[in-house]
Amino acid sequence: MTQGGVRPDDGTLLLRAQSGDRAAFSELVRIHQDEVYTLALRLTADREMAADVAQEAFVRAWRALSKFRGDAKFSTWIHRIVVNAAWTQRRKESRHRADPIDESFSEPVSESISPERAAESAAMQGRLRQAMEALPMSARVVVVLKDVYGWSHGEISEHLGITVAAAKVRLHRGRKQLRTDLWSDVEARA
Amino acid sequence: MKATCMVVRSFAPSTAEASLPSRLGGHVRTCLACQAELSRYSKLRRRLAAMADIVEPAPGSVAPAVADAVSETEEPPVRDRRMPHLAGVAAAAGAIAAATAGAVAIRRQSRGII
Known part of the structure; x- marks a missing residue:
């Protein structure tokens, strides 16, 4: 066109x-x-x-x-x-x-970094991706919109038809679960 | 783990939006465990924000499927044609108002009011 x-x-x-x-x-x-x-x-x-x-x-x-x-x-x-x-x-x-988990869902890695950094980044992103998939949809949507796309709580609440307080609670729970999933094994080894 | 550390942990997921209560700030400055905990959430938010720059290619089926669905739409959406007209009326009204205000100002100036 x-x-x-x-x-x-x-x-x-x-x-x-x-x-x-x-x-x-x-x-x-x-x-x-x-x-x-x-x-x-x-x-x-x-x-x-x-x-x-x-x-x-x-x-x-x-x-x-x-x-x-x-x-x-x-x-x-x-x-x-x-x-x-x-x-x-x-x-x-x-x-x-x-709630199914699509095993084929993977985040591509940016091509403008060194192979070592790319591998490290891929590993981190892979773990984050799995942790994101494990979140309940209700929490994942809020985490994605707030922390990935930078929406405000007001915008999230308006578009999901939930209160601002509910959006904040879901974000809090979602981040908490992600933190646990990403670092619990590190803490267990320490 | 100290009771204060537990309280810090309960606040930690939301520290990007709301700072810790001041009574906890002094504790965090001297507690490595709490500093590490807050640092994990900062890292998590940075990783999540970095995902925004990564774009996944859409399957080849998306655009053709949309084109098919759109071609089956009987009436294409036509934008409200009154809007340009209304915009023109609004612009003309604005111009008249500005011209009137200007004329009044010149008249007042000539009378020494301003």
């Missing part, structure tokens, strides 16, 4: 999509699909469900495009839709099965 090698910015694509230009919307999907999928994966810890959530979020965004007034960035807006879609999806799923 680029013209003359210059990629249209999100604002231009949004205006075109809001006029019904499906190709412009597809370009927005192409640009943002990785970050949307990554957020969905962190929230759900399940690759298949994350792909479903990402698709659902983009379709919801398309249907709601006329309501988007541009007072936030498209990426911020779509992230909020992902959170709502993941929350809805997870609640539906939890009625049918227990």
Whole structure:
């Protein structure tokens, strides 16, 4: 969808999509699909469900495009839709099965560091990833939104439909469990 | 573990948002175990924040599935066309107000009020 090698910015694509230009919307999907999928994966810890959530979020965004007034960035807006879609999806799923752990979920390692640091970082990230997966969904969502994406407690409470106090409690419990999972073996050896 | 250490541990997960009560600060300055505990939570938050820079490639199925779903939408979303009109009216009203205020100011200045 680029013209003359210059990629249209999100604002231009949004205006075109809001006029019904499906190709412009597809370009927005192409640009943002990785970050949307990554957020969905962190929230759900399940690759298949994350792909479903990402698709659902983009379709919801398309249907709601006329309501988007541009007072936030498209990426911020779509992230909020992902959170709502993941929350809805997870609640539906939890009625049918227990909290699963997707063994294939792994965080890629940044490529701009030395092999030794990369290995160390991968080990740390691997342990953190497992600890995150072990968290209950209710705590994981709050930890991801607050500590990874920097949302405020107010934003979290608004989008999850919980009180600020509940968000704080879930964050506190989530961090506490992560700390225990990450360092309990070190303490046991000491 | 001392009772005070237990209290510090109960506060530790939330020290990023709320500082420790002052009565615990003196204890932490002299307790290596509590310093280590608070340090673990700092490390944890740094690791979590670092995850924000890592992006996972979406499966190839996502974009085509969205394109299919969007193509099946009967009516494309059309932005409310009244908004540019309303924005124009608001801009014109603002310009008139500014011009009026300017004229009043010039008149007052010429009368020596300002």
